[in-house]
Amino acid sequence: MSKPILEIKNLNAGVEGKQILKGVNLTVSAGEVHAVMGPNGSGKSTLAAVLAGRDGYDVTGGEVIYNGHDLLDLDPEERAREGLFLAFQYPVEIPGVNSTYFLKAALNEIRKAKGEPELDAMEFLTVVKDKMKLLELNEDLLKRSVNEGFSGGEKKRNEIFQMAVLEPKLAILDETDSGLDIDALKIVSHGVNKLKRPDNAQLVITHYQRLLNYIVPDFVHVLVDGRIVRTGGKELALELENKGYDWILKGEADRTRDLQVAH
Amino acid sequence: MSTATETIEGLVKQEYKYGFYTDVETESAPPGLSEDTIRLISRKKNEPEWLTDWRLKAFRHWQTMTEPTWPKVHHEKINYQDIVYYSAPKKTGEGPKSLDEVDPKLLETYEKLGIPLKERERLAGVAVDAVFDSVSVGTTFKKQLAEKGIIFCSFGEAVQEHPELVKKYLGMVVPYTDNFFAALNSAVFTDGSFCYIPKGVRCPMELSTYFRINAANTGQFERTLIVADEGAHVSYLEGCTAPMRDENQLHAAVVELIALENGQIKYSTVQNWYPGDEHGKGGIYNFVTKRGLCKGRNSKISWTQVETGSAITWKYPSCVLLGENSIGEFYSVAVTNNYQQADTGTKMVHIGKNTRSTIVSKGISAGHGQNSYRGQVKILKSAANARNFSQCDSMLIGAKCGAHTFPYIEVKNTSSSVEHEASTSKIGEDQIFYCNQRGLSTQDAVNMIVNGFCKEVFKELPMEFAVEAQKLLGVSLEGSVG
Numbered sequence: 001m002s003k004p005i006l007e008i009k010n011l012n013a014g015v016e017g018k019q020i021l022k023g024v025n026l027t028v029s030a031g032e033v034h035a036v037m038g039p040n041g042s043g044k045s046t047l048a049a050v051l052a053g054r055d056g057y058d059v060t061g062g063e064v065i066y067n068g069h070d071l072l073d074l075d076p077e078e079r080a081r082e083g084l085f086l087a088f089q090y091p092v093e094i095p096g097v098n099s100t101y102f103l104k105a106a107l108n109e110i111r112k113a114k115g116e117p118e119l120d121a122m123e124f125l126t127v128v129k130d131k132m133k134l135l136e137l138n139e140d141l142l143k144r145s146v147n148e149g150f151s152g153g154e155k156k157r158n159e160i161f162q163m164a165v166l167e168p169k170l171a172i173l174d175e176t177d178s179g180l181d182i183d184a185l186k187i188v189s190h191g192v193n194k195l196k197r198p199d200n201a202q203l204v205i206t207h208y209q210r211l212l213n214y215i216v217p218d219f220v221h222v223l224v225d226g227r228i229v230r231t232g233g234k235e236l237a238l239e240l241e242n243k244g245y246d247w248i249l250k251g252e253a254d255r256t257r258d259l260q261v262a263h
Numbered sequence: 264m265s266t267a268t269e270t271i272e273g274l275v276k277q278e279y280k281y282g283f284y285t286d287v288e289t290e291s292a293p294p295g296l297s298e299d300t301i302r303l304i305s306r307k308k309n310e311p312e313w314l315t316d317w318r319l320k321a322f323r324h325w326q327t328m329t330e331p332t333w334p335k336v337h338h339e340k341i342n343y344q345d346i347v348y349y350s351a352p353k354k355t356g357e358g359p360k361s362l363d364e365v366d367p368k369l370l371e372t373y374e375k376l377g378i379p380l381k382e383r384e385r386l387a388g389v390a391v392d393a394v395f396d397s398v399s400v401g402t403t404f405k406k407q408l409a410e411k412g413i414i415f416c417s418f419g420e421a422v423q424e425h426p427e428l429v430k431k432y433l434g435m436v437v438p439y440t441d442n443f444f445a446a447l448n449s450a451v452f453t454d455g456s457f458c459y460i461p462k463g464v465r466c467p468m469e470l471s472t473y474f475r476i477n478a479a480n481t482g483q484f485e486r487t488l489i490v491a492d493e494g495a496h497v498s499y500l501e502g503c504t505a506p507m508r509d510e511n512q513l514h515a516a517v518v519e520l521i522a523l524e525n526g527q528i529k530y531s532t533v534q535n536w537y538p539g540d541e542h543g544k545g546g547i548y549n550f551v552t553k554r555g556l557c558k559g560r561n562s563k564i565s566w567t568q569v570e571t572g573s574a575i576t577w578k579y580p581s582c583v584l585l586g587e588n589s590i591g592e593f594y595s596v597a598v599t600n601n602y603q604q605a606d607t608g609t610k611m612v613h614i615g616k617n618t619r620s621t622i623v624s625k626g627i628s629a630g631h632g633q634n635s636y637r638g639q640v641k642i643l644k645s646a647a648n649a650r651n652f653s654q655c656d657s658m659l660i661g662a663k664c665g666a667h668t669f670p671y672i673e674v675k676n677t678s679s680s681v682e683h684e685a686s687t688s689k690i691g692e693d694q695i696f697y698c699n700q701r702g703l704s705t706q707d708a709v710n711m712i713v714n715g716f717c718k719e720v721f722k723e724l725p726m727e728f729a730v731e732a733q734k735l736l737g738v739s740l741e742g743s744v745g
Contacts, residue, residue, distance in 0.1 A: 052696075052700050054696055055692060076696060076699035077703060080700050091697070092693050092696075094698075095716065109704075113702070145715065
């Protein structure tokens with residue numbers, strides 16, 4: 001088995017004193033695609049936010065080892081420079097900031113961190129042109145301000161496009177399928193699949209199974225009330241789709257009771 | 264690639280880097296203001312009697328006036344008797360005939376400021392008039408400009424060489440009765456730049472004045488007068504810096520622009536006077552009157568300003584649109600960080616038919632900074648079919664700063680249209696996080712977001728200045744996010 005990129009051990013975290021993650025354990029190794037599924041409010045987006053280092057989330061216990069280092073010790077930009085990428089559920093608009101300029105600055109920060117020379121505008125454009133095709137993006141998008149006036153689908157495609165350019169070691173896709181029509185979903189998934197390599201990994205967070213028709217995970221984890229209650233192969237996603245989360249929730253309630261009895 | 268988003272890296276970490284002091288021997292008047300002070304200044308500058316009289320009239324009028332209290336700024340009362348009204352690097356014999364004769368220490372000062380006068384002379388592109396405390400120390404490219412009939416020199420020189428032009432236009436747009444600080448300036452102004460572009464001439468290069476306050480307890484009162492004759496075009500740049508001092512210093516300038524028929528003047532400022540320290544100690548009081556007159560038909564005056572410096576900024580570059588079809592524009596970025604205060608905006612007075620004006624104002628407040636936009640759009644009965652568009656956006660960084668907007672609109676006819684748009688936004692934590700998540704530091708993220716916010720204004724600046732302006736913005740906002 002290849003070496004783990006991400007090890008989450010008994011992670012407890014919350015917002016404003018409210019505990020949301022209650023002991024998450026998850027290991028992601030190079031070359032793997034993991035899906036985290038769960039009902040609304042189960043802590044999926046909190047998990048993504050904590051991993052990316054968003055302000056306002058308090059880690060109250062556990063640890064996260066990324067690439068052999070303590071991830072939680074790093075600032076958000078340091079995590080990004082170390083190859084952790086978050087495709088946002090709601091990509092942010094930055095008016096007046098040219099998309100090309102933004103992405104070039106980001107790429108150069110990552111290259112600097114790796115000790116690679118920065119790319120100049122021409123070299124950068126060459127890199128970008130290739131990746132644009134992958135996402136079937138209009139070149140015009142590069143001339144516009146970051147996400148400004150983009151449709152929902154364009155914003156999501158732009159996230160994956162950024163991922164393609166930045167070539168992360170670990171990509172976390174936070175509900176990338178939400179708000180996408182079926183065509184856009186196919187394009188985005190195709191892009192994500194193309195970016196899969198033996199030395200990187202993807203953590204796909206989603207509420208629905210349909211994304212997993214296109215991005216086929218090696219593992220599916222079901223997150224309920226801040227804990228991973230079930231892990232399986234891709235068939236688990238289908239089962240969930242058929243039976244609904246209630247099925248797991250009920251099973252979980254039974255199990256909790258059993259555990260309490262056992263203690 | 265757009266210049267508005269060029270890199271600012273490396274500069275963001277700097278403090279006010281122009282805060283040094285040049286040790287030159289100076290000749291100064293004793294502090295205090297009286298008719299004698301004014302006569303002394305006038306005599307030092309060897310002025311004709313009409314100008315001395317004009318100054319004295321201004322002074323007498325000033326004595327009847329009181330300092331305005333309507334701007335939304337607070338400061339200790341200024342004691343006008345404590346200020347030195349004349350300070351000049353000491354001359355040995357005759358004044359310098361060319362840059363070769365200028366005191367090397369002065370040339371060095373400008374070099375340190377990034378304005379190498381001698382080099383500039385060789386590099387084509389920008390002609391510079393350098394004003395040090397109260398006097399002009401040198402003007403570059405004079406000869407080349409003279410070949411086209413363009414007059415570009417210090418104000419003092421213009422009084423000597425072109426008295427008829429000075430007499431004709433001085434006070435035409437900003438009479439000495441205009442306001443408290445304009446009256447004070449009219450009484451005691453010591454130098455500044457003068458520029459005249461003759462009929463039909465398009466000035467082949469950017470003209471610029473670089474103002475530097477050096478001496479302590481000195482006020483700087485310069486006067487700039489630019490005239491674009493019929494069909495003439497000119498683009499003019501102004502830059503300013505001052506040493507870091509614990510006392511506040513007063514800068515009360517007057518700028519008058521006059522565009523005749525089909526004449527066009529583009530006036531750009533990057534104002535970076537010392538803003539005071541992070542506790543609000545020291546800094547320049549920048550109380551300036553700037554106004555342009557579109558006198559002839561189809562004339563155009565465009566103001567672009569980037570205000571990052573000064574403890575207090577009080578300034579409203581305005582346009583009086585007298586000529587039919589004339590156009591007035593105002594593009595502004597004002598930044599207040601720490602304890603800086605800015606009350607700035609514009610006045611567009613539409614008198615002629617079919618006159619048009621555009622106002623784009625971007626205010627950025629950080630730290631304890633207070634930023635006010637104050638603007639007036641006045642459309643007179645005679646200005647049939649006049650149009651105005653105003654857009655005022657404010658951005659807040661942090662929770663202790665403030666942004667205020669005071670638009671005044673007055674329309675006296677029914678055929679005109681006025682549009683006003685305003686917005687206030689807080690620099691979003693989600694925007695910063697988004698940038699962080701892509702590998703950018705918080706400071707770089709703020710610079711990028713702020714530069715994006717100001718893009719509409721920066722694109723109006725001449726290339727060289729646009730880059731400078733972005734760098735300045737980075738420096739000004741240094742440390743504004745924790």
